[in-house]
Amino acid sequence: MNAPVPHAREEWWLASLGRTVVWARLRVREAGTAEVFDSDGNTLVYDSEDTARSMLMDADFVAYDGLDESDALERGFSLAELAPPVAEHDDALRPRMVQALGARA
Numbered sequence: 001m002n003a004p005v006p007h008a009r010e011e012w013w014l015a016s017l018g019r020t021v022v023w024a025r026l027r028v029r030e031a032g033t034a035e036v037f038d039s040d041g042n043t044l045v046y047d048s049e050d051t052a053r054s055m056l057m058d059a060d061f062v063a064y065d066g067l068d069e070s071d072a073l074e075r076g077f078s079l080a081e082l083a084p085p086v087a088e089h090d091d092a093l094r095p096r097m098v099q100a101l102g103a104r105a
Contacts, residue, residue, distance in 0.1 A: 012084035013061040016075045019101040023085055024061055025093075026052055037090060039097035077101050 034052035046052040085096035
């Protein structure tokens with residue numbers, strides 16, 4: 001397994017369809033390039049953070065840190081139901097990148 005490449009910052013992004021949330025992880029590298037780990041297990045490399053963000057927004061993703069409760073409720077879920085997936089390495093993270101939320105109470 002390859003050693004992880006150091007990164008300057010990490011952000012989580014999400015898209016939703018009904019009660020299903022699809023995650024994407026954006027990592028900004030120290031050199032200014034960026035990569036997005038997607039729900040298919042692909043790591044997409046971009047020349048800049050701006051390019052990566054634009055590609056995510058074009059695919060209807062929103063920044064998790066930018067969501068407030070009313071934004072989440074408009075998408076059909078509560079922020080209390082969500083947390084970015086966690087795993088020791090990307091192979092273990094991949095199956096957690098799509099999250100089916102339970103039925104509404």
